[in-house]
Structures are given as structure tokens and as C-alpha cells.
Amino acid sequence: MNHPSPHFAADASHKQRLELAFQQLRELLGDRASAGESVRAIHGRDESWHPPQMPDIVVFPQNTAEVSSVARICHAHGIPMIPFGAGSSVEGALIPVHGGVVIDTCQMDQLLSVNPGNFDCVVQPGLLRRALNERIKDTGLFFSVDPGADASIGGMTATRASGTNTVRYGTMADVVRGLEVVLADGRIIRTGSRARKSSAGYDLTHLFVGAEGTLGIVTEITLRLYPRPEHVISATCQFPDVDAAVDTAVAIMQSGLGVARLEFLDEVMIDATNRYSKLDLPCTPHLFFEFHGSPAQTQEISQIVQELCEDNGGRAFASATQAEERDRLWRARHDCAYACMAYERPKRMMTTDVCVPLTELAQCIRAAREDARQAGITAPVLGHVGDGNFHMVLLIDPDDAEQVRRAEEVNRRLVERAIACGGTCTGEHGVGLGKREYLRIEHGEALEVMRSVKAALDPLGLMNPGKVLPD
Amino acid sequence: MNHPSPHFAADASHKQRLELAFQQLRELLGDRASAGESVRAIHGRDESWHPPQMPDIVVFPQNTAEVSSVARICHAHGIPMIPFGAGSSVEGALIPVHGGVVIDTCQMDQLLSVNPGNFDCVVQPGLLRRALNERIKDTGLFFSVDPGADASIGGMTATRASGTNTVRYGTMADVVRGLEVVLADGRIIRTGSRARKSSAGYDLTHLFVGAEGTLGIVTEITLRLYPRPEHVISATCQFPDVDAAVDTAVAIMQSGLGVARLEFLDEVMIDATNRYSKLDLPCTPHLFFEFHGSPAQTQEISQIVQELCEDNGGRAFASATQAEERDRLWRARHDCAYACMAYERPKRMMTTDVCVPLTELAQCIRAAREDARQAGITAPVLGHVGDGNFHMVLLIDPDDAEQVRRAEEVNRRLVERAIACGGTCTGEHGVGLGKREYLRIEHGEALEVMRSVKAALDPLGLMNPGKVLPD
Known part of the structure; x- marks a missing residue:
């Protein structure tokens, strides 16, 4: 066969196994199995600061049967498998630290069915979130989870992603109703159902959601959709300082008003956003809001929120009902990560991602900003x-x-404070490489149970090895 | 020691192990470990039609450390453990089919903390749901999950329970934020956190929620609470037939209005409820509603719902805003199971519990009623x-x-239809003894993954054996 050889591994037997696997993958997939330098390089990095590392082989399956065959081949030869979506991980979840076969799902990007009457759809993992919303826009429904990146649904499932709509519509854990998963040995299983709830046995759906490809390869996802809101009002408000903005956000939550979006950007983040997204907001902490409902409901909520803002020193509460104006605002919010990357280019992002009880939020943000200041590191803050x-x-x-x-060190202190007050080291980005060590302090003995589950489902340790669980 | 001996088991070694365990449990718990006939009889049955079977020993621990010690003793002697809450299972989940030690949590009924600012509380498993709401009523918050029975929070966690509020506030899977669990070998772990979301490793919380005590004994539960709605309107509407009522319910859901409760009772259920709860509703299918929000919001929703009802042939739409009137209605709804039990006493209930995509609901109810009619069995229908x-x-x-x-046979046909159209054999009651065989058709190969998880967490098979997974 005329193709580049897989790169050399430490021992001869490993090299031999790789070569044999590659041969079988070529027989299965033809050109859709590659060991070329450039394709491997593209699949050896993500959007994090973690050093890239190349896989040995990259495959592009087009359906579940092919993924299952790929898994059987890798399983037979003891070769790691790393599922890959849009490549937008910010925690190193995609970096093949032990080499192996990257399973790129970009050719599995179909919307398999939409069922407006039951508020659900079934998608392949490689479908991107914006494309999904584009394709269902005529149904009157929308897919609610919206991380900054135009991530793949498979990747979002793997990291238990969330976004700006989560405060009202939930995370991926809340909207994934069922999965099709290829296990490490190639077996294909289905979890969950199309019902809104079930008590039928162990909740495997939630076990695979957030497992970052370490328990299996998700090949089909049944998603809950929501009716597009009848009326939408977006708003922004400026605050004199971070505490005033965060205290206002907490007061709004505690009022139980049911806002659809409630985002914080500190003055550094506003500056970066102004530059990247060509806005001209004053460089002071802001809250961004969105309210969904009937015209009367949204007007009522907006009014109360404005009063709460002004009670806490908020100024220049500005609302927008025109879709164009709203889209510009939220596009800027979604582009915050890119605004950060551009702010002091060529620096890279080390992203923190704690999630804490609302009552602890203000002091956690305050302490984190102070730590970054003392460390002399530019550190925009933004938050759901x-x-x-x-x-x-x-x-x-x-x-x-x-x-x-x-x-x-700044990150470590932040995480330790978050865990000490009942929070978590990662709210939505996942563990990847970056948060592994923190799982010890967050989970204690429960980490051993996670290891037991991993050993039960992937006894050879082939699924995205080196991720999630610390060594 | 002067106490009754555990009842005789099949083989001598088993009897010996039981006696030794009982001795150690008495040393640990004194009178709170019992092998008395009457206490064993009480703990050998639930509210289902499944034949009672007595445990060998019943213990009443008062804290997590005691539960852990009980588990260590049982583990050392290879004796089954069955966690027990309010005894209100309708699927046989509590019946000790292999004997062993029932761990009654009624003396672990403390509300450990309430944190209104973070909308959460921490409870012990033996706390009953009504007592919890009574104890937090001054906080402005409420615990939303409301099965018919005044179940224990531990039992509701075990069965992944839901109720009439679920359509708006979610099931136990949605409101349990974290758990403390004693494993089969006595180890104590904590899962989840007090944060609203997390991507930190495998979702063990959801794995234990709904496991019916077959993976561990839940000893502490962190629950999400909701703000008590500012304004509440309840309503009832009569329909000429079942199809009209169910079609209306589906249309209301598809309108995306966000109702807080949406319950169906057929004419037989209405008759039983009239008799048990002293109501005088006409014996025709009904929908019961509740709307939560501001006065303006609830009025707006109620108006639209009334129009949807009338469009589908609904008559006599009657709304109630007085707490007393509303409470009477919902108390009657919650007592439906007791109304059924009283309807043709001394008959017992074989409860069905399918959950299907909304689009399949009307035809599933229609077919089930026809099957029951043909089988000559009185069968009230009610539903979330x-x-x-x-x-x-x-x-x-x-x-x-x-x-x-x-x-x-009626149940089997109902379940098979539900699964065939994308639904589940149990929406909220759990598997217990009654639904085990259906897991094969519902889950297929995924059942093997459930077995792997069970084997990983409870290798000796001591946790509530004979439940959930089919043999």
C-alpha cells in the first residue's frame, strides 16, 4: 500500500501492532484512514494551552457500524482511541497523550430526525451546534445549549457542556435524553429513550454524558428541544464595581424571576470584547441579560430586573428587542474566548472554570481577581x-x-476555594488534562468508584487514556 | 443475649453467619437491631401486589457511621442489605426476596441544613416529603417532587421518583445535587456538590439516583429547592372522552406555555376519587391544571389553556385561586392510589407506569383501556x-x-407498545420486582453494561438482591 507509515513508537511490538491496525483500518475505510503528518498534526491539539501531541492515525468514519469496526480493530491490537469533534476543548481533552487512533466524527454530522411534537431530535455527534439550530429553525424549536465555540454536539455531550442559556434551559446533562454508544470492544448500546423521564434501571445516559470519551464513543444523541420563545428582550447594565454586579446577579436569581440569560463580564473582559467585537461599552463591569416569554411577561421581568440593578448601583440599563441588536450582543458574548486569545496575542489561555453555590460567588470572584493581580497576570473574568x-x-x-x-498557582487556589465552599473545579469545560489532579480533592473516595466504573467499561484502558481520572 | 433468633435459613452455614451478624448488630445498635416476628413482618411488604417475604433482621441506624458499620458486618458475613424508607414502593422494590437485613432509615429523618440563598438543603434519607416541606415553609422555598404517597426522600431518590409538579420542576434526577452513599463494603463516598452544575468526572449522583438501593445505601441527599410561586391558579376541565382530554394535554404541552401541573384522570378514576375523597365531579374524563407565576402571568396562561380546552370539546373549565380549594383538589389527586385501593377492596393494585413520547400518548392510553376492558379488569387510568x-x-x-x-398480559402489552414507540416501561415507580423482565427488551445490550456497573460496585451482590436487573 502506498501511504505514510504510522510514526515510530517506543517498542517494536507496539509499532507492529500499529502497522497491523493501520492496514486493517485502510481496508475498512480506504483514504478515510490516514497517518499523514499534516492530518495528524491537526488532530494533536485543541484550543487549550496544553502542549500538542500527535496521534498515530486519524480515521473519519461515516456511520456507527464503521465506528464499531474501528473500535474492534483498536481493541484487538490494544491501541488507544480518542473521539474528536470540532477540536474546541479548552482543557486538553482531545490531546492524544498516549498516541493511538483519533476518531474524527466530522463526517458523521447528520440530523437524523426531528420530532417537533415530542420536542426532540436525533443527531450524529459531528453535527455542530449552529448548524443544528439552522436546520431546525422552521420547526419553531431550538437547541438551547450554547457554549462560546461552535462546538460539535458529540463534544458537548462528552464534556457535559453548558452556556449562556443554561440558567433557564439546563446543561447537556439536562437535554440529552438518550445515546447510542460504541464501547471499547466495539459493542453498540443504546441508553435512555424518547420519553421525558424514566425509572428503568441504571442511568447510563448520564454516565456517558461528561465522560469525555473515556467510557465509549457516542455515535448518536437524542436531544430535548425547546419552543422558540414568543418574545425576547435582551439588556445590558453597567456597574461601578465587580461586587455590585455579582451581588445584583445573585439577588436576581434569588428573586426566582426565571431569567433566560444572566452573564457577567468584568472591566478587562469588556475591554477585550470591545476590541475584538467592535463594541463600545464603557470599561466597567457589566451584566448581560435575556428574558423569554410573552410580551407581557418579558416586559414585567425586565422592569423588575432593572429595579434590582438600580438598587445595587447599576446604571444605563439598556434593553434591546430587535433581533439584530440582540444577536450582535450575544455574538460578542460567545466570542469572548476569541477576544481573550486576541487580547495579548500570542499568549494562550489557561481557562479557569469553577462553579460555586450562589452565596459564595462574589467572594470567589473577588479573591480570584486579587490573586491574578498579585501574580501579575492579565486575567479577564466572565461568567454564567x-x-x-x-x-x-x-x-x-x-x-x-x-x-x-x-x-x-492562581488556578489551584481558585479551585481549592471553590471546592472548600461546596463547589466544583469545572462547571462546564470538563476535566481533560487540566483538572485531573483536582478530582482527588473534589471527590475523595468517590474517585475510586469512578475508577471501578472505568475498569468495568474499558478494562484495557483504551478509551481516551490519560484523561479525566488522575493516574 | 435474650432476644429472638433470626429465622432459620436453608443451610447451616448461612444460619450461622446470620446469627453471628445479628450478635454483632446487637452489639452495635442494641435494641435497634431486631429479629422479632412483628417488626420483620412489617418490613417484608410494600404497597404492591407482590407477595410479602420476611427479612431475617431489621436495623434502625441513626447516622451514617452506623449504616457503614452495618454494611461492614453484612459484607463480612455475605448477608443481603435492603434499604427501607416509608415502605411505599408499588413495584416490590423493598421486598427482601433473599432475606437478609432491612436497613430502616426512619430514625435518620433530619433536615441537616437549609440554604435559601443557594436554593438547596441537605437531608437524611428517612425524612418524609411532607415533613420536609413543613420544615422549610418559612424560607419561601419548597421541595417540588410530589409522588402520591408521603414517601421518604431516600426512597424517592432510590426510585428516581417524580409527581404532579414534574412537568415544570423535574424529577428526582433533576433536583438531587449530591449524595452521601455507603457502599456494600461500608466505604462512605460523597457525590456531586452544592453547585448548580459540574463537569468534574463521571456523574455518580445520577448513577445512584434510581438504582433502588442495589448499588449502595444513600445516607444524605443535597436537594435543589424552588422559590414558592408568587401566585397559583388551579383549574379543572371536563371532557367528553379520553381522546379529547389527552389531545388537549398534548396541545397544551406543544404550546410551550409552561404549566406547573397537567394531570389526566379518566372517568373510572374520577368515580374512585369522588368516593374516596368526597368530591362530586361528573364521571367523565378530566384534566387538572396548575399555573405558577406572577398574577398577570398565571392569568394569561389560564386564559390560553381554557381556550385550548374549549377548542377540543372541554366543558366547565373551573379555576380556583384559594389555597384551601386548591389543596383539596391536589390532596384528592395525591390520594388516587389510595382511592384505587379502596375502589374494589380487598383487591390489590397492579400498577402500570409507562412513559412515552407525547405524540404517542393518546393511542397508548386508548389501546391500554381497550385491553383492560377485554380482560374484564377494572382499571382506573390517571397520568402525568x-x-x-x-x-x-x-x-x-x-x-x-x-x-x-x-x-x-395487559401490562405486558402496554409495556411492549410503550417501548416500541420510543418510551419506557417505568416513568417513575422504578423496576423493583415487577419490571425486571422488561429491561431486556427496553435496554438490550445496555443491560450488560448495567450488570458490569453492578458487579464493579457490589461484587458480592449484597445490595437489595433480586431487584432491578433480571437474573
């Missing part, structure tokens, strides 16, 4: 504050070991 | 139709083998 989830984005030069060390 | 979940209650004489057989 309605969920108690925020990101301080540490802008670092990955080649500056001392700066990386200081940034990691 | 907003969720696609309904119960046809087959009233049977458990000693009439032919009638039991016919009822099982």
Missing part, C-alpha cells in the same frame, strides 16, 4: 453567574515556565 | 400526561391466578 459558574482567563506564554507556574 | 407518563391501575385479587395472569 446565574449558575454560579465563572471563568477567569489567565493569559500566559506557555514557554515562560515561571509564568505558567504562577498561573497554575 | 404533561410528561407522557400514565398509570393504568389494574385492580386484582392476588389469589386469583387467572386474573393475575390476564392483568400481567
Whole structure:
């Protein structure tokens, strides 16, 4: 066969197994199995600061049967498998730290069915979230989970993603009703159903959602959809300082008003966003809002929120009902990660992602900002504050070991504070490589149960090895 | 020691192990470990039609450390453990089919903390749902999950329970944020956190929720609470036939109005409810509603719902805003199971519990009623139709083998239709003994994954054996 050989591994037997697997993958997939340098390089990195590392082989299956065959081949030869969607992980979840076969799902991007009467649809994992919404727009329904990136539904399932709509519509854990999964040995299973609820046995759906491809490869996803809101009002409000903005957000949540979006951006983030997205907001902390409902409902909520803002020192509450104006605002919010990357280019992002009880949010943000200031690191802060989830984005030069060390220290202190007050080290980005060590302090003995589950489902340890569970 | 001996088991070694375990349990718990006939009899049955079977020993631990010690003793001697709450299972989940030690949590009924600012509380498993709501009523918050019975929070966690509020506020899977669990070998773990969301590793919380005590004993539960609605309107509407009522319910759901309760009762259920709860509703199919929000919002929703009802042939739409009137209505709804039991006493209930896509609901209810009619079995139908979940209650004489057989056949056909159209054999009651065989057709190969998980967490098979997974 005329194709580049898989790259050399440490021992001869490993190399031999790889070559044999590659041969079988070529027989199965033809050109859709590749060991070419450039395709491997593209699949060896994500959007995190973690150093890239190349896989040995990349495959592009087109259906579940092919994924199952790929898994059987890898399983037979003891070769790692790393599922890959849009490549937008910010925690190193996609980096093939032990080499192996990257299973790129970009050719499995079909919307398999939409069922407006039952508010659901079935998709393949490679479908991107914006494309899904585009394709269902005539149904009157929408897919609610909206991380910043135009991520794949498979990747969002793997990281238990959320976004700006989560405060009202939930995370991927709330909207995934069922899955088709290929296990490490190639067996194909289905979990969940199209019913809104079930008590029929162990909840395998939630076990695979958030497992970051370490328990199996998701090949089909049944998603809950929501009716497009009748009326939408977006709004922004400026605050004199971070505490005033965060305290307002918490007060709004505690009022039980049911806002659809409630986002915080500190003054550094506003500056970065102004530059990247060509806005001209004053460089002071902001809250961004959205209200969904009937015209009367949204007007009522907007009015009360405005009063709560003004009670806490908020100024210039500005609302927008025109779709164009709203879209511009939320596009800017979704592009925050890219705005951060551009802010001190060529620095990379070390993203933090704690989620804490609402009552602890203000002091967690305050302490984190102070730590970053003392470490001398530029660190825009933005957050889904309605969920108690925020990101301080540490802008670092990955080649500056001392700066990386200081940034990691800031992150460590932030995570430890979050866990100490009942929160979690990651609200939505997942564990990947970056948060593995924190699972020890967050989960204690429960980590051993996670290991038992991993060993039961993937006894050879072939599924995305080196991720999620610490060594 | 002067106490009754555990009842005789099949082989001498088993008897010896039981006696040794009992001795150790007495040392640990004193009188709170019992092998008395009457206490064993009480713990050998639930509210289902399944034949009672006595445990060997009943213990009443008061804290997690005691539960852990009980588990260590049982584990050392290879004795089954069956967690027990309020005893209100309708699927035989509590019946000790292999004998062993029932762990009654009634003395672990504390509300450990309430945190209104973060909308959560921490409870012990033996706390009953009504007592919890009573104890938090001054906080402005409420616990939303409301099965008919005044079940224990531990039992509701175990069965992944839901209720009339689920259409708006979710099931136990949605409101349990974290757990403390004692594993089969006595280890104590904590899952989840007090944050609203997390992507930190495998979702063990959802794995234990709904596991019916077969993976561990839940000893502490962190629950999400909701703000008590500002304004509440309840309503009832009569329909000429079942199809008109169910079609209306589906249309209301598809309108995306966000009703808080949406319940269906057929004419037989209305008759039983009239008799048991002293109501005087006309014996025709009904929908019961509740709307939560601001006065303006609830009025707006009520108006639209009334129009939808009338468009579908609904008559006499009657709304109630007074708490007393509303409470009477919903108390009657919650007492439906007791109304069924009283309807043809001393018959027992064989409860069905399918949950299907909304689009399949009307034809599933129609077919089930026709099957019951043909089998000559009185079978009131009621349902959380907003969720696609309904119960046809087959009233049977458990000693009439032919009638039991016919009822099982009606249930089997109902379940098979539900699964065939994308639904589930149980929406909220759990698997227990009654639905085990149906897991094969519902889950297929995924059942093997459930077995792997069970084997990983409870390798000796001591946790509530004979439940959930079919042999």
C-alpha cells in the first residue's frame, strides 16, 4: 500500500501492532484512514494551552457500524482511541497523550430526525451546534445549549457542556435524553429513550454524558428541544464595581424571576470584547441579560430586573428587542474566548472554570481577581453567574515556565476555594488534562468508584487514556 | 443475649453467619437491631401486589457511621442489605426476596441544613416529603417532587421518583445535587456538590439516583429547592372522552406555555376519587391544571389553556385561586392510589407506569383501556400526561391466578407498545420486582453494561438482591 507509515513508537511490538491496525483500518475505510503528518498534526491539539501531541492515525468514519469496526480493530491490537469533534476543548481533552487512533466524527454530522411534537431530535455527534439550530429553525424549536465555540454536539455531550442559556434551559446533562454508544470492544448500546423521564434501571445516559470519551464513543444523541420563545428582550447594565454586579446577579436569581440569560463580564473582559467585537461599552463591569416569554411577561421581568440593578448601583440599563441588536450582543458574548486569545496575542489561555453555590460567588470572584493581580497576570473574568459558574482567563506564554507556574498557582487556589465552599473545579469545560489532579480533592473516595466504573467499561484502558481520572 | 433468633435459613452455614451478624448488630445498635416476628413482618411488604417475604433482621441506624458499620458486618458475613424508607414502593422494590437485613432509615429523618440563598438543603434519607416541606415553609422555598404517597426522600431518590409538579420542576434526577452513599463494603463516598452544575468526572449522583438501593445505601441527599410561586391558579376541565382530554394535554404541552401541573384522570378514576375523597365531579374524563407565576402571568396562561380546552370539546373549565380549594383538589389527586385501593377492596393494585413520547400518548392510553376492558379488569387510568407518563391501575385479587395472569398480559402489552414507540416501561415507580423482565427488551445490550456497573460496585451482590436487573 502506498501511504505514510504510522510514526515510530517506543517498542517494536507496539509499532507492529500499529502497522497491523493501520492496514486493517485502510481496508475498512480506504483514504478515510490516514497517518499523514499534516492530518495528524491537526488532530494533536485543541484550543487549550496544553502542549500538542500527535496521534498515530486519524480515521473519519461515516456511520456507527464503521465506528464499531474501528473500535474492534483498536481493541484487538490494544491501541488507544480518542473521539474528536470540532477540536474546541479548552482543557486538553482531545490531546492524544498516549498516541493511538483519533476518531474524527466530522463526517458523521447528520440530523437524523426531528420530532417537533415530542420536542426532540436525533443527531450524529459531528453535527455542530449552529448548524443544528439552522436546520431546525422552521420547526419553531431550538437547541438551547450554547457554549462560546461552535462546538460539535458529540463534544458537548462528552464534556457535559453548558452556556449562556443554561440558567433557564439546563446543561447537556439536562437535554440529552438518550445515546447510542460504541464501547471499547466495539459493542453498540443504546441508553435512555424518547420519553421525558424514566425509572428503568441504571442511568447510563448520564454516565456517558461528561465522560469525555473515556467510557465509549457516542455515535448518536437524542436531544430535548425547546419552543422558540414568543418574545425576547435582551439588556445590558453597567456597574461601578465587580461586587455590585455579582451581588445584583445573585439577588436576581434569588428573586426566582426565571431569567433566560444572566452573564457577567468584568472591566478587562469588556475591554477585550470591545476590541475584538467592535463594541463600545464603557470599561466597567457589566451584566448581560435575556428574558423569554410573552410580551407581557418579558416586559414585567425586565422592569423588575432593572429595579434590582438600580438598587445595587447599576446604571444605563439598556434593553434591546430587535433581533439584530440582540444577536450582535450575544455574538460578542460567545466570542469572548476569541477576544481573550486576541487580547495579548500570542499568549494562550489557561481557562479557569469553577462553579460555586450562589452565596459564595462574589467572594470567589473577588479573591480570584486579587490573586491574578498579585501574580501579575492579565486575567479577564466572565461568567454564567446565574449558575454560579465563572471563568477567569489567565493569559500566559506557555514557554515562560515561571509564568505558567504562577498561573497554575492562581488556578489551584481558585479551585481549592471553590471546592472548600461546596463547589466544583469545572462547571462546564470538563476535566481533560487540566483538572485531573483536582478530582482527588473534589471527590475523595468517590474517585475510586469512578475508577471501578472505568475498569468495568474499558478494562484495557483504551478509551481516551490519560484523561479525566488522575493516574 | 435474650432476644429472638433470626429465622432459620436453608443451610447451616448461612444460619450461622446470620446469627453471628445479628450478635454483632446487637452489639452495635442494641435494641435497634431486631429479629422479632412483628417488626420483620412489617418490613417484608410494600404497597404492591407482590407477595410479602420476611427479612431475617431489621436495623434502625441513626447516622451514617452506623449504616457503614452495618454494611461492614453484612459484607463480612455475605448477608443481603435492603434499604427501607416509608415502605411505599408499588413495584416490590423493598421486598427482601433473599432475606437478609432491612436497613430502616426512619430514625435518620433530619433536615441537616437549609440554604435559601443557594436554593438547596441537605437531608437524611428517612425524612418524609411532607415533613420536609413543613420544615422549610418559612424560607419561601419548597421541595417540588410530589409522588402520591408521603414517601421518604431516600426512597424517592432510590426510585428516581417524580409527581404532579414534574412537568415544570423535574424529577428526582433533576433536583438531587449530591449524595452521601455507603457502599456494600461500608466505604462512605460523597457525590456531586452544592453547585448548580459540574463537569468534574463521571456523574455518580445520577448513577445512584434510581438504582433502588442495589448499588449502595444513600445516607444524605443535597436537594435543589424552588422559590414558592408568587401566585397559583388551579383549574379543572371536563371532557367528553379520553381522546379529547389527552389531545388537549398534548396541545397544551406543544404550546410551550409552561404549566406547573397537567394531570389526566379518566372517568373510572374520577368515580374512585369522588368516593374516596368526597368530591362530586361528573364521571367523565378530566384534566387538572396548575399555573405558577406572577398574577398577570398565571392569568394569561389560564386564559390560553381554557381556550385550548374549549377548542377540543372541554366543558366547565373551573379555576380556583384559594389555597384551601386548591389543596383539596391536589390532596384528592395525591390520594388516587389510595382511592384505587379502596375502589374494589380487598383487591390489590397492579400498577402500570409507562412513559412515552407525547405524540404517542393518546393511542397508548386508548389501546391500554381497550385491553383492560377485554380482560374484564377494572382499571382506573390517571397520568402525568404533561410528561407522557400514565398509570393504568389494574385492580386484582392476588389469589386469583387467572386474573393475575390476564392483568400481567395487559401490562405486558402496554409495556411492549410503550417501548416500541420510543418510551419506557417505568416513568417513575422504578423496576423493583415487577419490571425486571422488561429491561431486556427496553435496554438490550445496555443491560450488560448495567450488570458490569453492578458487579464493579457490589461484587458480592449484597445490595437489595433480586431487584432491578433480571437474573
